[in-house]
Amino acid sequence: MAFTDLPQELVDAVLDNLHDDIPTLKACSLAARIFLTSARIHLFNKIEITPPLATHDPSQQFYDLLLSSPYIAPLVDELCIVLGPETSFKYDSHGSYLHGHDPWIMTESPLFLILPLLNLKRISLTENAPMKWSQDGYSLKWDELAPELKSALTHVFSSPTLRQVHLRGIVVDSCFQLFSLFSDATALEELRLSRVHVIQGDNGILWPESRPWRPQLESLLVSEFGGDLLSRCLADPRIELTHLKLLTNASNSNSSNQVLSNLLQAASPELEHLRLWMHSPHWLPDSFGANLRSVDLYIQHVLVSMAKFFIRCDHGMHLEYITFEGPPGLRTASLISLVNTNIKSAVPKLSFLKMVRIRTPPSRWLDEFRSLLYSLVKRNLLTITEIPRPEDEPYNDWE
Numbered sequence: 001m002a003f004t005d006l007p008q009e010l011v012d013a014v015l016d017n018l019h020d021d022i023p024t025l026k027a028c029s030l031a032a033r034i035f036l037t038s039a040r041i042h043l044f045n046k047i048e049i050t051p052p053l054a055t056h057d058p059s060q061q062f063y064d065l066l067l068s069s070p071y072i073a074p075l076v077d078e079l080c081i082v083l084g085p086e087t088s089f090k091y092d093s094h095g096s097y098l099h100g101h102d103p104w105i106m107t108e109s110p111l112f113l114i115l116p117l118l119n120l121k122r123i124s125l126t127e128n129a130p131m132k133w134s135q136d137g138y139s140l141k142w143d144e145l146a147p148e149l150k151s152a153l154t155h156v157f158s159s160p161t162l163r164q165v166h167l168r169g170i171v172v173d174s175c176f177q178l179f180s181l182f183s184d185a186t187a188l189e190e191l192r193l194s195r196v197h198v199i200q201g202d203n204g205i206l207w208p209e210s211r212p213w214r215p216q217l218e219s220l221l222v223s224e225f226g227g228d229l230l231s232r233c234l235a236d237p238r239i240e241l242t243h244l245k246l247l248t249n250a251s252n253s254n255s256s257n258q259v260l261s262n263l264l265q266a267a268s269p270e271l272e273h274l275r276l277w278m279h280s281p282h283w284l285p286d287s288f289g290a291n292l293r294s295v296d297l298y299i300q301h302v303l304v305s306m307a308k309f310f311i312r313c314d315h316g317m318h319l320e321y322i323t324f325e326g327p328p329g330l331r332t333a334s335l336i337s338l339v340n341t342n343i344k345s346a347v348p349k350l351s352f353l354k355m356v357r358i359r360t361p362p363s364r365w366l367d368e369f370r371s372l373l374y375s376l377v378k379r380n381l382l383t384i385t386e387i388p389r390p391e392d393e394p395y396n397d398w399e
Contacts, residue, residue: 044075046122049111050082051104063110066117078122079115081105083140083169103127103140103169105149112148115156123156127169127195139169139197142177158184166192174200175233176207188215194223194250196230207236217241220267221248223277228259235262243270250277250298260285281305287312293352294321301329302360303339310342315349325359325387336372343375357383 049059066073083103105111105125127139142150156162162185172178175198182188207213220241222230228251234241244267249260264271264285271289275296278284281304288295299305302324313319347353356376358369369384376382 040071041075044072046078046080047076048080048082051084059110059114063114066114073117074119076118077120078164079118079120079124081111081123081125083125083127106141106144108146109149112146112152115152118156119161120156120159121161122164122166123162124164124166124192125168125170126166139171139195140167141171143171143173154181157181160186163187164190164192167196168192168194170195171197171199174198175229176211178230179207179213179233179239180211182215183211183213186214186216189217190219191215191217192219192221193230194221196224198229207233207238209238211238213239215240216243218243219246220244223248223250227251231259231263235259235266237266239266241267245270246273246275247271248275251283258286261287264289281308284308284312287314288317288319290314290316291318293318294323295319296323296325298325300326302326302358303329303331303335307335307339307342310339310346313346313349317350318352319350320352320354321357322353322355323357323359328360331368331372340373340375343373347375347379347381353381355383356381357385359385359387361388362386 047062049062052058052060083105125140145153157165158181165182165185165188170178178193178196178198182191220234222234224230231249231251233239241263247263247267249263251259260276260283264274264287268289269291272291272293273296274288274292274294275298276284277298279300281299281301284297284305295309297305297309305326306324309322309324370377370382373382
């Protein structure tokens, strides 16, 4: 039997398994008509537009392709727009980053013509900057966008079909301006916000009572390394977070303890997975949701955070996995004793607990871990994993 006689359902199933193998999909699309429809679905499902180069402009090429092949537009579910090339981040003679410049979409771009042709489910606009980059160069400055592009993006962000948004590197006038972009996105399930620069700060009104919030988010990432204004806005009771199942929060503000507690309270009772990046163990929230199944903490002092975390555990918690990630920090005899005492007290309350994972950079101290944390070892709950140091491999998930 010739392959052209194969059932279409079988061909589709084979190509579904090749969904991320672009060269093979391209070859299949040229091999026979029976492969063409399924191959196209996977080839155009996700499109990435990168910054223009001297020889070609990817956004213009994609626009020309959409005009010449109208069948492509309905196949595009996800659009990824890269704001700036990482190779642009060079050092001066003093070892500091050179001054940044505006990303290419701040200038003339056919993006405002592309967006109305698509019915997107997922969109991302991300600056491709090194982890240590903290300036607003290479960021999308919302108020300075061309009116046509701002209107096209606003329409996408409020679309009833949009499910996921990822913004990394955006300058906005206020929290209200940022969150109002998505307030009408009724299908929005996942929102990732990082490296957001808020110009005005807190004016006392984070979200007006007259403005409804329609998304029912299941996953939320907020990464703020200059404060916790976004988190405080999201903790406002007028913003609906009761459908959240995954919350990722990164902040270096010393007010994060209360802010995180408020945010967790707003996200209860559906929240199942919590990931926190914080500079100090003292900023751990006072309590955690009863329905949490996993907690992942990236922190500068693992042992101190363990001591403070376990003392906050309550009866009835459904925690199955706890992960502490980062350098070990202090390891005095008194601290080790306190950690084991708090663990011994907390574990009987955590009847669902299956594993406590420690992920830490290579250190001679790793050999001592098991003997020091005997309260976990004797219960067969401890797992230790070496990870690259932050300067070797940045924690991009937290950006």
